[in-house]
Ligand SMILES: Nc1ncnc2c1ncn2[C@@H]1O[C@H](COP(=O)(O)OP(=O)(O)O)[C@@H](O)[C@H]1O
């Protein structure tokens with residue numbers, strides 16, 4: 218393995234007009250780590266993801282992947298390196314059946330490269346992947362139009378689209394928001410399994426209880442700045458975090 | 467015996483998901499009829515029409531090709547207001563090759579199709595990053611600019627154009643070539659748009675961030691769609707050059723840009739069959755209204771308005787829905 222960390226973020230800045238969305242963000246991520254990225258609404262979590270995946274260009278700073286400078290690369294190139302993300306707001310192709318939504322990621326050059334120049338039967342692969350994230354095959358849920366699926370399945374579909382790209386680093390932006398406790402409980406084992414496969418994962422979450430059960434490490438953002446970074450217990454003890462989350466001294 | 471009504475496609479749908487299981491001639495016919503209709507219809511028309519209306523059929527087919535080209539772009543998220551660019555490029559290229567180098571239509575048409583497609587793709591690639599109306603504006607302006615360039619520099623015959631170009635061997639070659647091209651474009655590109663490649667194009671139209679996020683270079687796919695669509699348009703132009711035996715500034719006229727859009731809207735946006743159907747209604751209508759002189763545009767416009775208000779989904783989508791709802795009498799088991 219290489220000596221470089223999987224991901225390095227250095228002195229990253231981004232502003233939208235007068236809003237400092239990200240200010241001097243620095244961190245490194247080791248291979249196999251599960252990092253929780255938390256912070257109040259509007260603290261810059263999604264912007265950080267957008268910067269890493271190339272959807273937004275930074276004002277300053279650099280992003281390194283396995284030691285390689287990927288700052289301001291277009292999203293499709295970032296994905297081909299092995300970084301896949303999910304969106305906080307899922308927007309599937311509503312008129313298409315769920316499994317047809319998988320075709321576009323399965324058409325990715327990344328997939329072709331991973332499978333040795335062959336795509337295989339995309340429909341069959343799509344159905345297998347969906348079963349992996351909990352689309353019960355017997356119930357034929359995968360054949361339903363995305364518009365007819367409840368939020369829980371749309372989030373699973375979003376996760377399956379990322380898994381289809383066979384990434385080394387997965388960034389999940391509020392995958393659990395809008396889901397019931399039972400739904401979250403049924404998705405957690407899928408994430409545990411991805412970890413066992415050696416994937417490095419960044420999870421942005423408001424559901425702290427569930428996140429803390431699986432995270433190795435937590436970074437807290439507030440007004441675009443990192444205010445804490447460490448293991449779960451230490452971070453939750455820190456004064457800044459209590460202030461940011463509870464607004465008390 | 468008790469009977470009830472059921473939809474003809476019931477048996478077909480019940481037995482299978484998307485693989486059709488055909489159990490009777492009637493079911494076979496039900497599925498085949500919509501595909502056979504354009505083929506049989508065009509062949510019958512080509513034989514039954516007078517020479518004058520055969521000419522109209524040529525024009526209809528050319529506009530149908532331009533409308534198909536427009537719809538391929540629209541399905542891929544690019545709204546073109548400049549189909550005349552594709553048509554005119556193909557027309558001029560064929561004319562130039564024939565006039566200056568004496569190449570016959572059998573050579574000029576294929577070459578003009580490919581190089582016309584390449585030329586238009588090259589011209590539009592720099593503006594592919596523009597979204598929505600900004601892209602459309604450029605497509606609208608380009609053909610108008612090319613006309614002025616031809617006029618000002620007097621190249622390729624200037625305002626006079628190039629005349630006395632080679633014709634097809636016979637009227638029949640003309641008509642069957644365009645019919646074959648139309649059917650090939652209609653069925654071939656419909657298949658393409660239903661393939662996984664087409665799904666990616668439609669995905670770009672729907673939500674380009676999601677497609678980029680799959681590691682797909684959306685500009686490369688847009689370029690491919692642009693090349694396909696502009697080649698179809700360039701073919702139509704090259705073909706018409708050898709029908710009119712002339713090419714000149716009118717090939718960049720606004721008609722070639724606007725009528726295909728009207729055809730797609732009337733016929734049904736998002737389906738190549740709809741665009742074709744639209745051309746088959748609008749072009750003959752325009753011929754029939756010719757007798758009205760100056761009022762022609764008024765009636766034509768009125769017709770367009772009535773149609774879009776009455777059937778905003780387009781004729782094809784309407785007919786397709788009704789066709790799927792066709793019913794027959796079936797015995798009820800007790
Ligand atoms: N595209 C954008 N244009 C303008 N402002 C933005 C944009 N994206 C994010 N912001 C602003 O940046 C700040 C951080 O937003 P975001 O990263 O979405 O926060 P979070 O994901 O932590 O809730 C917010 O103030 C938000 O309004």
Ligand SMILES: [Mg+2]
Pocket residue numbers: 262263264305
């Ligand atoms: Mg967010």
